[in-house]
Amino acid sequence: MLNREALLFSPTREGVPSSDDFVADDLIGAQEALEAEAREIMPYKFDACTYDLGYIKQPLFACQTCLNDRAVCAACSIACHGDHSLVELFNRRDFRCDCGTEAMGAGSFCSISHRNDAPANTRNRYDKNFKGVFCFCGRPYDPHTEVEDMLQCLVCEDWLHESCVFGASDSEPPLRQDEFDTMVCQRCVRGNSEVRRILERYAGVEGTGVMLVGSDGTVSGRPASAETGQGEVTPATAVLHGQVNANGEPAAEKRRADAHDDVEARSSKKAKVDSSPQPVSNPTQALSDPTTSAAHDSPVCETNDLPPASALPSECQAPPLVPPGETPLAKFEATGGRSNVFLADNFTSTWCRCRQCLPSFVNFPYLLDEEDVYEPPEDPDAEKSTFELGMDHLLNRMPRGQAIDSIQAFTTFSDRLKDYLRPLATSGTTITKDHIESFFEAERERRQA
Numbered sequence: 001m002l003n004r005e006a007l008l009f010s011p012t013r014e015g016v017p018s019s020d021d022f023v024a025d026d027l028i029g030a031q032e033a034l035e036a037e038a039r040e041i042m043p044y045k046f047d048a049c050t051y052d053l054g055y056i057k058q059p060l061f062a063c064q065t066c067l068n069d070r071a072v073c074a075a076c077s078i079a080c081h082g083d084h085s086l087v088e089l090f091n092r093r094d095f096r097c098d099c100g101t102e103a104m105g106a107g108s109f110c111s112i113s114h115r116n117d118a119p120a121n122t123r124n125r126y127d128k129n130f131k132g133v134f135c136f137c138g139r140p141y142d143p144h145t146e147v148e149d150m151l152q153c154l155v156c157e158d159w160l161h162e163s164c165v166f167g168a169s170d171s172e173p174p175l176r177q178d179e180f181d182t183m184v185c186q187r188c189v190r191g192n193s194e195v196r197r198i199l200e201r202y203a204g205v206e207g208t209g210v211m212l213v214g215s216d217g218t219v220s221g222r223p224a225s226a227e228t229g230q231g232e233v234t235p236a237t238a239v240l241h242g243q244v245n246a247n248g249e250p251a252a253e254k255r256r257a258d259a260h261d262d263v264e265a266r267s268s269k270k271a272k273v274d275s276s277p278q279p280v281s282n283p284t285q286a287l288s289d290p291t292t293s294a295a296h297d298s299p300v301c302e303t304n305d306l307p308p309a310s311a312l313p314s315e316c317q318a319p320p321l322v323p324p325g326e327t328p329l330a331k332f333e334a335t336g337g338r339s340n341v342f343l344a345d346n347f348t349s350t351w352c353r354c355r356q357c358l359p360s361f362v363n364f365p366y367l368l369d370e371e372d373v374y375e376p377p378e379d380p381d382a383e384k385s386t387f388e389l390g391m392d393h394l395l396n397r398m399p400r401g402q403a404i405d406s407i408q409a410f411t412t413f414s415d416r417l418k419d420y421l422r423p424l425a426t427s428g429t430t431i432t433k434d435h436i437e438s439f440f441e442a443e444r445e446r447r448q449a
């Protein structure tokens with residue numbers, strides 16, 4: 001479970017003294033490091049819930065303390081569920097914050113928007129990730145024990161272990177992370193017929209950048225301009241780094257850094273796509289196409305407008321059609337290959353957009369164009385100490401006399417500890433267990449008062 005307080009209190013965190021006795025300076029230093037870390041993890045304003053923005057792609061947190069493991073936006077995860085047990089899901093598309101809706105049970109209340117018992121957001125798609133379970137293997141995700149990098153499927157948005165994707169756990173993955181932008185998992189390739197129909201035309205066809213990776217590490221379908229050397233690493237791939245691989249950085253933090261770069265990389269790519277002469281406007285023809293009407297397993301996006309057929313080129317540029325069973329993908333599967341499909345950088349420009357091909361993309365606008373991802377506004381108070389933030393926003397909501405388990409409560413508390421220790425630090429006194437115990441005793445009394 002991705003649990004922010006666990007991240008902070010991890011015994012493996014660097015800078016946290018582990019011996020019984022230490023000088024107060026050590027502890028203050030460690031506490032400041034933790035505070036800086038907390039700000040880095042959550043440098044966002046948490047006074048604006050995304051509910052009014054409707055169904056968007058945004059970072060989500062599933063609350064395991066409230067009813068039904070429903071998910072809330074980043075702001076609500078802090079302001080309304082800060083002391084609850086949360087599963088961090090990173091970016092998920094087409095999702096509206098469920099804080100203060102009936103989905104979270106009667107009496108659910110959003111303290112930012114003062115919304116209570118709003119109707120459940122019926123378009124939100126809940127899957128096992130919201131229960132903290134990920135990948136084909138169904139393992140829970142724990143940022144402290146997870147040693148593997150994880151990949152996010154572009155279609156189902158599940159997070160997958162590299163070893164579950166590639167089949168080998170102890171060797172370097174056959175495809176470097178800078179050799180692909182994103183991937184579609186084998187479950188989607190096999191189980192989602194619409195996705196399969198699109199990908200099968202391209203997958204494994206050399207030059208397309210729609211790649212298959214064999215169990216022996218052979219890669220087919222590399223892009224025509226593929227660089228083979230150690231080119232510049234583009235961090236656009238949706239990768240969740242395991243703790244070990246991230247040089248001891250907490251996975252969530254690393255992922256956030258990636259997500260930030262991701263947005264930049266994607267927006268620059270998007271500009272390129274938008275400037276190309278590919279019109280995108282009216283869906284009528286596409287929506288009435290019988291081959292695209294059964295969108296049982298894909299959420300339909302409201303903005304997936306397609307131009308009328310007459311505005312589209314009639315000449316098809318896709319790889320030639322071959323009989324079913326003879327595509328590289330079918331042959332690959334027949335020999336036991338895992339049909340995870342890897343999409344190279346700039347994959348949105350891979351597909352033919354002729355009048356025959358384009359309608360099959362109507363339910364997958366994210367294949368045609370980079371997605372907009374909501375990023376919570378940065379907190380202008382991020383330089384403020386978290387103690388002050390706690391005073392400003394949260395002190396009046398802190399659970400009294402309970403275990404201290406939110407970042408805010410923690411930092412507020414640890415600031416008091418710092419104040420307690422500062423005079424001892426000044427005099428160079430060695431801190432003993434007794435000092436700490438007497439501090440906790442005073443805390444308990446203060447809380448009961």
Ligand SMILES: [Zn+2]
Nearest residue numbers: 049073076097
């Ligand atoms: Zn919210």
Ligand SMILES: [Zn+2]
Nearest residue numbers: 063066081084
């Ligand atoms: Zn909650």
Ligand SMILES: [Zn+2]
Nearest residue numbers: 076080099110
């Ligand atoms: Zn809320």
Ligand SMILES: [Zn+2]
Nearest residue numbers: 135137161164
């Ligand atoms: Zn797995």
Ligand SMILES: [Zn+2]
Nearest residue numbers: 153156185188
């Ligand atoms: Zn998938």
Ligand SMILES: [Zn+2]
Nearest residue numbers: 316352354357
């Ligand atoms: Zn075509």
